[in-house]
Amino acid sequence: MEVLPVVVVGAGPIGLATAAHLLERGLEPLVVEAGSAAGASVRQWHHVRLFSRWGELVDPAAEKLLAPTGWRSADPDTYPTGAEWAEHYLQPLADVLGQRVRFGARVVGVARQGRDRVVDAGRDREPLTVHVRTTNGEERITARAVVDASGTWTTPNPLGADGLPALGEAAAADRIAYQVPDLTAQAVRARYAGKRVAVAGSGHSALTALVAFAELAEQAPGTHVVWLLRRGQVGDTFGGGDADQLPARGALGHRAAAAVEAGHVATVTGFRTAAVNQEGDGRLVLTSVDGRRLDPVDEVVAVTGFRPDLSWLSEVRLDLDPVLQAPRALAPLIDPNVHSCGTVYPHGAAELAQPELGVFLVGMKSYGRAPTFLAMTGYEQVRSVAAALAGDQDAAARVELVLPETGVCGGAGLFDQMLSGESDRHRTI
Secondary structure, three states, rough: OOOOEHHHHHHHOHHHHHHHHHHHHHOOOOEOOOOOOOOOOOOOOHOOOOOOOOOOOOOOOHHHHHHOOOOOOOOOOOOHHHHHHHHHHHHHHHHHHHEEEOOOEEEEEEEEOOOOOOOOOOOOOOEEEEEEEOOOEEEEEEEEEEOOOOOOOOOOOOOOOOOOOOOOOOOOOHHHHHHOOOOHHHHHHHHHOEEEEEEOOHHHHHHHHHHHHHHHHHHOOOOOOEEOOOOOOOOOOOOHHHHOOOOHHHHHHHHHHHHHHHOOEEEEEEEEEEEEEEEEEEOEEEEEEEOEEEOOOOOEOOOOOEEEOOOOHHOOOHHHHHOOOEEEEOHHHHHHHHOOOOOOOOOHHHEEOOOOOOEEOOOOHOOOOOOOOOOHHHHHHHHHHHHHHHOHHHHHHHHOOOOOOOOOOOOOOOOHHHHHHHHHHHHOO
16 A cells, blocks of 8 residues: 555645645645635635734645745735635645646545445455546545545535524525625625625624624615524623734624624524524514524524535544544544633644544544634644654654634633523514
8 A cells, every 4th residue: 555645635725735744754645626726615715814824824844845836925924815825825735736636526435445334354454445526427546545634614504503404494595695795796795785684603704794794884874784693692702802812813803893882783692593484575584492583684694613524434434523523532622512712732643543544534624513723723733644644653743833822711612501681682673
C-alpha cells in the first residue's frame, strides 16, 4: 500500500491543507471534489465576511507550497469574504496541486477492498476503495488511507426543533432559506425588502443575518425581523464582546445586539418550531411545540447549524459519539450541552482516528453537529494526521496551536431553562 495515494475528500480549506501537509511529508494525495472549483461550499457563502484574519486562514504548509509561484497573501490583519478566500487562496492552492485535485468527482462510498464492515479476517492488510461518481460514470480508487474533509455545508439542520423537518416545512420550501441571504444581490434584496422575516438560530450565522437585515430595514421601510431562539433566554448568545480574542467575532455580537436594541428585531425565546402553515396569501405561520403561534411572516431564514452526511461511510467502521456524531474522543471537548466555549483544546490524529485503519474525519465533519469550528483548528488537525500517516508519531502527538478564547465560557449552550416572568417569553408578536 506504500505506493497508493491518500484520498482526501473535499477541496475546501481543510482538504487542500491536508494535501499540502501530505506532500510535505512525502506522501501522495489525491483530492476528490464534487464541485467544479476549489472551495465550492465556501463560494456559496461568498458574501459573508469571516471573523478570522487572513493570517489565521492560510495554512503554513499550503503557504510553502504556494511560495514558489509568486503567490502572496493579503494583509494578514484584514478579514476576507468567502469569495476572497476562495479566489485568492483556495483556487491558487488547488492550481498548484494540479492533477492531484479532481473536480466533478462525488464520493458515494468508502469500503475495505473485498470486505464489508462485518468481515474481520485480513481486514487491515487490504487497501481502502473509494467509490466515485463522475459525469463519465462510476469508478473505484484504491487508497492507503482516506481523510474525510467534506464538511457539513450541504446538510443543514431543518427548522424543526426535534431535528426533523417541521410539519409543513417541506411544502413551504420556496419561502425558507437555510443560509444567510446575500442582500447585496438585487433579486435577493427584493425578496426580503419590506417583508416580515423570521430568523431562527443562535449562532454566528444567525447574528450575521440579523445585522444584514437590520441594515436592510434602515433602507427599506417595512422590513422587520422576528428572531426565534430555542433557548429560554438570550443570555450569552451575543458572545463575549470585547473579551473575545477574535475581535471581529466579538464585534459581530455587538452589532447584532445593536440591531435588536434599535427595534429592527423582535426577539422570541423558547420557541421551538413544530409546524409551518401557509395562509391563503402565501404567508407562513410558525407554531412552537408549546402551542404558541407567530403572526404571519413572509419569509423564514433557518440558520440552525449543520450535521455530517455519514451515508457514504456506512461500510467502514466508525466510532462516533451518539449525540454529536463526532469522533468519540473529540466529542467531550466540543459538546455544546456542556459548555458554550469556543475554545477547544487542540487535537489531532489520536482523537480523530477511527477503528477502520487509515480513516480520519477532519475539519467541520469531525465536529459532527457541534458549532464553533475554526479553520486554525482544522489546519492543526491535518498537520497531525499527515504526520501520523507518515509514521512520525512524535510530531502527530505534539500540540502546535493555541486557540483564541471567545470570552464566553460556562453553562449549557443549547437549552437554557425558562425564566419565570421573562418578558420575551410572553411577548405577543
